[in-house]
Amino acid sequence: MGHHRSCKNGLWKPIGVTISYLAVPFNVSFRARSFFVPNSRKMTTIRRFCCNDLLRFTSVNLDHLTETFNMSFYMTYLARWPDYFHVAEGPGNRIMGYIMGKVEGQGESWHGHVTAVTVSPEYRRQQLAKKLMNLLEDISDKIDKAYFVDLFVRASNTPAIKMYEKLGYVIYRRVLRYYSGEEDGLDMRKALSRDVEKKSIIPLKRPVTPDELEYD
Ligand SMILES: CC(C)(COP(=O)(O)OP(=O)(O)OC[C@H]1O[C@@H](n2cnc3c(N)ncnc32)[C@H](O)[C@@H]1OP(=O)(O)O)[C@@H](O)C(=O)NCCC(=O)NCCS
CATH class of the missing domain: 3.40.630.30 (Gcn5-related N-acetyltransferase (GNAT))
Structure with a gap:
């Protein structure tokens, strides 16, 4: 399992060019990523979910037990609770699964909430959901003191x-x-x-x- 890294780390900065994700063909952006990211050979990397992941997670969401929401719903979560939205990527930058959640409530009802957790069928039973859940729990426990x-x-x-x-x-x-x-x-x-x-x-x-x- 790779270490956590945010979207800001190591992905685009080394290229030294400011470009819009949406303007770049997917195959080009993927190649640039694996070339510039030193730990890209690791089996799995868990990092914060980014806006452009919204364009790449369809295969995971095809699962009938995985809820699909509208874009503004996901964007609200990204903007308000970025710590609670993580994605697991495998070789070739394939999305293996993700977790999204939030923190809310008052007094002793202050709590973390898991809105969605899903792992693509080919990556199941490898403790991936467990790791994503543990990550969210740690943030609720240690950072937000829920x-x-x-x-x-x-x-x-x-x-x-x-x-x-x-x-x-x-x-x-x-x-x-x-x-x-x-x-x-x-x-x-x-x-x-x-x-x-x-x-x-x-x-x-x-x-x-x-x-x-x-x-x-
Ligand atoms: C539920 C789901 C997220 C589990 O993901 P996963 O990465 O396979 O889960 P993990 O490997 O971390 O499982 C951890 C433990 O949970 C239990 N578990 C997970 N899947 C299980 C299953 N199908 N049957 C029985 N126990 C299961 C096991 O105890 C497992 O440990 P083990 O493999 O050592 O026995 C995945 O099956 C999925 O994406 N399902 C569709 C979407 C969904 O239902 N999301 C939850 C909506 S509320």
Whole structure:
């Protein structure tokens, strides 16, 4: 796994030319990247998600369990919570997966939120989602001093639920017909170090409806 690097590091500056990403044909920009990035031979690099990644992540999003949002949604996340948006790249700068999230809430409800995490089928079961999740949890815990991290998952998405449980998440509550008014969602939570008594993860005794949720 490569070290974290931001979009600013090492990719375009060495070329010494100011160019718009959109103006450059993809094959040219990729070649320039691998040539100028010293650690490009490493198997996987996790770095911050950039605007131009939005034009390259379609293959990952084809998965039916991966939500696709509109561009302004992604841009809002990039602008407001850049620390919570990371991509994993493999050889040839192929996008292997990504995680996007945010931090929100007040008082003891101050928490990190995983909005999307997905790994392309050919790269699954290599601990990649785990690493992306751990990264987001670390940022929530150590930088933002949040009390917990939460996420919503389809009640039928057994692989993802198993993964979250393996990572220490518990089902905090069921949200009735959360997905398109049809399928229930599970609101899963993991307490962070600031929640010493682990109060944030005590499960609710009854399911809730989407209009009872505190946040979007
Ligand atoms: C869920 C998903 C992100 C997991 O990604 P991944 O990189 O394969 O997961 P990891 O390799 O980090 O898995 C870590 C652990 O989670 C558990 N796990 C992951 N996938 C699992 C599966 N299909 N079945 C059972 N357990 C699973 C395992 O315990 C695994 O550890 P192990 O491989 O040592 O047994 C991936 O399957 C995916 O992108 N699914 C489609 C999108 C999606 O459902 N996203 C979540 C929406 S809420």
